[in-house]
Amino acid sequence: MSEKPTISKAELAELFRGFIDPAFVIDDAETMKPYECDGMSMYCEMPLLVVLPETVSQVQDVMRTCARHKVPVVARGAGTGLSAGAMPHAEGIVLSLAKFNRxxxxxxxxxxxxxxxxxxxxxxxxxxxxxxxxxxxxxxxxxxxxxxxxxxxxxxxxxxxxxxxxxxxxxxxxxxxxxxxxxxxxxxxxxxxxxxxxxxxxxxxxxxxxxxxxxxxxxxKPEIAQVVMAGFDNVQQAGDAVGGIIAHGIIPGGLEMMDGHAIVAADDFAKAGYPRDAKALLLCEVDGTEEEVHEHIEQAEALFRKLGATSVRTSQSEEERALLWKGRKSAFPAVGRISPDYYCMDGTIPRSQLAHVLTEMEKMSEEFGLRVANVFHAGDGNLHPLILFDANVPGEFERTEAFGSKILELCVAVGGCITGEHGVGVEKIRQMAIQFNDDELAQFRDVKAAFDPDGILNPGKGVPTLRFCQEYRSLEHKQHDIHSNADSTHG
Amino acid sequence: MADLSKQIQDQVLSARNAGTKLNIVAGGSKSFMGRAADPDASELNVADHSGIIDYHPVELVLTVRAGTTLKEIEATLAEQGQSLHFEPPRFGDQSTIGGTLACNLSGPARPWAGSVRDQVLGVKLINGKGEHLKFGGQVMKNVAGYDVSRLQAGAMGTLGVMTEISLKVMPQPAASLTLVREMAADQVIEYMNARAAEPKPLSAACWLDGRVYLRLSGAKSAVEATARQWEGEVLEEAEDFWQQLRDQQHGFFNRSEPLWRFSVGATAKQPPLDGAWLIDWAGAQRWYSGDAEKPRLQQWAREAGGQVSLFRGGNRDGEVMHHQPEVLAGLQKRLKSAFDPDGIFNPGRLYSWL
CATH class of the missing domain: 3.30.465.10 (Uridine Diphospho-n-acetylenolpyruvylglucosamine Reductase; domain 3)
Structure with a gap:
């Protein structure tokens, strides 16, 4: 963790205005407000200052200044991240790279x-x-x-x-x-x-x-791409069909799965013509040369039918391909329409564990009293459960977070990991202690120190401190004891 | 075929306590690479720490102990119609996956299929404190923590002893075919890159002895259709050609002069240097056998947007890797200390100063 900065906000702003256009050294609360969070808006913090340098040498000067005065620096791009990795530090600056857009x-x-x-x-x-x-x-x-x-x-x-x-x-x-x-x-x-x-x-x-x-x-750019859509009566069959395609030697350009909740929400939103009664939907895109795509699409259609698909449809035009994808690509906003808020998780699991994980998740959904819809990058095992909640109901976000945490623990338990592509940021920093032991986390901290000995780059993100882990584990332990006691009472 | 990780850990701990150094060795097939091993260091042989731990063809994931030979891995994968797509060179039957990753070695398919580093999903390693640590995992997407697994690629064992490696594996292509035609070295760079910019199933592109070789791999119909569209004769016994290139058994690799490896921008013009050349990876990897001095070779590598290293032969007591600027050298020294604070592993093997 970084030490306390050795400079006041006003002094720091003055220093930055010495080499950055003063209009891009922002220190008033109103103009800084949009920077208080990234795409993970549940986590907010106001920074000391926001700076928007325009040249690399200005970035170098920003870093020299911050290193000298031990001021935390949070770099920021478009702020679309989903793990609060660009959430500001209260005693630090946001270093926006928005002007580097060429x-x-x-x-x-x-x-x-x-x-x-x-x-x-x-x-x-x-x-x-x-x-x-x-x-x-x-x-x-x-x-x-x-x-x-x-x-x-x-x-x-x-x-x-x-x-x-x-x-x-x-x-x-x-x-x-x-x-x-x-x-x-x-x-x-x-x-x-x-x-x-x-x-x-x-x-x-x-x-x-x-x-x-x-x-x-x-x-x-591939000469051609076509997508096969296949509906299934259950998730297990759809999961087996994914394995079947890969075992057949076809590596699709994209291979996506949605569960029943996500199918209906996405179809309501995009009118993509999805089979609304299906319990699982696969979108399998094959791209390459015309000959290759033709050969593989025929094989994929036959395989899906053989493996129990209740419906199979292949895009016959670019428009149809775009429509079939539109549902999947708008799955998040679509789910947003059926619930006041949703919380997107990002675990990765071995594909063979999919049915087990979804079944367990259904149980948890009942336990926590929260609905969950699933979209899944089936080809690479990256699962995005969307937990539906209402932030205006007191305690519901906390319950959502607890549910999410259980999902990530389950991912690790079946051989997967806590984040496939969204990053750890602030959001999953507690779960780092599930995936890694204390020695491994200490090794990460040593790697960090090799680059940033004073810990001023994005402090509080990515890798938890030792003390943080110990407190988290001891808390988990207590909760586990309470659960075990409760279970034995039920028994 | 045994789990010797506990014994390896004990050896590391005793070396640490005794203040001695260790040279990590498995098959020993790549001992010619890097700088000469420190004669004062004792050998830590991990060849017997081998065996396939987990293999699920449908998941496309393989987990093996680091001392497992490429031969054993490839035989196992072939039974399921799969392979290591990065085509690692086999300098002998005893070449292991651990050594392949430590040296970051990949074969002709590399620009299209990715390198060994690209296919790594996770490693277990014993650091210089004797701690057995696990990084990454057995899934294709994993962004929790720093990518310590891929950091090992090219580190030549200076950061720890790898004990387990998980890799992405891929199905073997249904069909493969090679086109060959005569071409001068000054035309071939543009030719190979222009072909690589087409959406065709190219899987290797190499130039040797005045001929350019393009391999097509994938669905049979696609390979055959592309072969009809592109110029060149179909090469008979193409598999032998690519195998010899991959395993560096071709006569080119037996010359008496030192062998240098350039990893440069694929479109860089060939330099006017006397000696023999082999151009692979559509221009991104170039082999030079000749007597030019390192400063001159480094100068050209820089101009070509890349780096050079002394791969085989020559002076193994000097620096064999491309010169590292001060900031990068500083970072690598500090990373070394972060993993191996007492400098136990492979001293001086990568750089004289590490």
């Missing part, structure tokens, strides 16, 4: 692009389109989220099984270290000598440095 170059022959960190994810593919190229990872927030944030979170999307996560699609980053040094990690080549620092930086949630430039790989 695509610096696209090299169509080398299939790469140089980007400032504030470039939006979708803008990369839009700019690369005229060369027949695109950028692979496509998180749901891709209209708004930025590549700098994608690097910080190692963002995924619906195409990860075939095209990988952010970590698989980066060549290099330019980084400002905690003491203001500028360094390039990675290269134009596919690997570098020595330890893989690119991998370490990717997904480090702003705890190790400030990314000021990103070089990504671009992929040739």
């Amino acid at each position: 695509i610096l170059s696209i090299d169509p022959l080398a299939r790469s692009a140089r980007l400032q960190p504030g470039v939006r994810n979708l803008a990369i593919s839009e700019a690369a389109d005229r060369f027949g190229l695109y950028y692979g990872p496509d998180p749901s927030s891709q209209i708004a989220c930025t590549i700098g944030g994608n690097v910080a979170e190692n963002s995924g999307g619906v195409h990860c099984l075939k095209y990988g996560l952010t970590v698989h699609n980066l060549l290099s980053v330019e980084l400002v270290t905690v003491d203001g040094e500028l360094v390039t990690i990675g290269s134009d080549g596919l690997d570098c000598c020595g330890m893989d620092l690119m991998a370490l930086m990717t997904g480090s949630e702003g705890l190790l440095g400030i990314v000021t430039e990103v070089q990504v790989k671009l992929l040739p």
Whole structure:
């Protein structure tokens, strides 16, 4: 944890105004208000100051100033994160990279692009389109989220099984270290000598440095993509069908599953023509050359029928493909319509555990008195349970969090993890102690100290302190005892 | 075929208490790589810590002890029609998965199928304090904590002894076919990259002895249709060619001059350096066998947007890796201390100063 800053708010603002346009050193509460949270709006905090530098050398000066005075720094892109990773620190600054929004170059022959960190994810593919190229990872927030944030979170999307996560699609980053040094990690080549620092930086949630430039790989746009939609009477069959496709040797571009609640909500919203009586729905997209897609789509249709699908429909046009996806892509807002609030979880599980996990989740849903709808990146095991609640009912969010925590514990227990793509941030910092033991967490803290010995980069996120873990474990232990006693009374 | 992690842990702890150093060895097939091992360090042999722990073909996930040989892994995967898509070089039957990850070695398919580092999902490792730690996991998406698993790629064992590795595996392609045609070195860079920018099932692109080789892999219909559209003769016995390239058994790799490996921008122009060249990965990996001095090679690697290392032969007592700028060297030293505070593991193997 960082020590107390050695400088007042007014002095700090004055220092920043010495090298940043004073209009972009924000210190009044009203203008700072939009920065109090990211996409995880349940967690809010007002920062000391917000700064929006416009050049890399200004970012270096911001870091030098903050390092000298031990002022916490929270880097921020578009603020679409879902784990409160960009929630401000009360004694620190928000370092917004919003002004770094230029695509610096696209090299169509080398299939790469140089980007400032504030470039939006979708803008990369839009700019690369005229060369027949695109950028692979496509998180749901891709209209708004930025590549700098994608690097910080190692963002995924619906195409990860075939095209990988952010970590698989980066060549290099330019980084400002905690003491203001500028360094390039990675290269134009596919690997570098020595330890893989690119991998370490990717997904480090702003705890190790400030990314000021990103070089990504671009992929040739597939000639054609088609999606097969298959409805099933139960989740087990749908899960088996996913395994069946993969065992057959087909790696779909996207492979998504929704449960009954999500199907109805998404269909009400998008009018996608989903089988509303199905208990599970698969969307299986195959992309590639025309010959390959034709061959694989036929095989997928036959396999789904053989494995018990009650309905099978294949997109016959780009419009139909877009419509079938529209339901899935709008699943979150669709669920938002049937409940005042929803809380999106992000566990990952081995696919074979899906039916078990969903059954257990149904039991918990009854226990906590809260409904839950599930959307699932079935290809890569990333589960997004949406817990429906009403924040205006006192105690309901707390109950929702407790339910969510139980879901993540279950994910770890079946061999999965607490976060597939949303990051730990503040939100899942308690569950870190479920997935990792004290020695492992201590190793993470030592890694952090190698980059940031005073702990001023995004303090309180990602990796819990030792004391925090001990308190959490002892609390869990007590709750467990209470539960066990209650169970024995029932028995 | 046994779990020796407890014994390995004990050996690390005794080395720590005694203030001695350890050279981690398994198959020993890559002892020619990196800097020469410290003669004062004792050998920590982990070859017997081997065996497949968990393999679910439908999950596309494999978990093995780090001393498991590539041979055993590939035989097991082949029974299920799957493979290690990154085509790691086998410098002998005894090459292990742990050594492959520590040296970050991948074969001809790497630009399309990803590298060994790309396929790693999790590792268990014993750090310099003798703690047995687990990072990552057995699932494809996992962003909890720092990516310590992939950090091991290329670290050459300087951060700890890996004991377990989980990997993503993939189905073998249904069909494969190689096109070959004559081409001069100064034209081939643009040619290979232009092909790679097309949405076709390209899975390897290499240039050697005045010929360019393009391998197509995937659905049979797609491979055959692309072969009709692209120029070149269909190569007979293509599997042998790619196997020799992958395992570095081709005559090119037997030259007496030092062998240098360039990892550079795929479209960088070939440099005017005397010696023999082999261009792989559509230009992103280039092998040079010749007598040019390291400063000159480093200079070109920088201009080509990448790095160079002395892969085989030459002086193994000097620095064999690309020069590290001060900030990166500082970070790597501090990371080394974070994992191995007493500097027990593989001293001087990666850099003289680590």
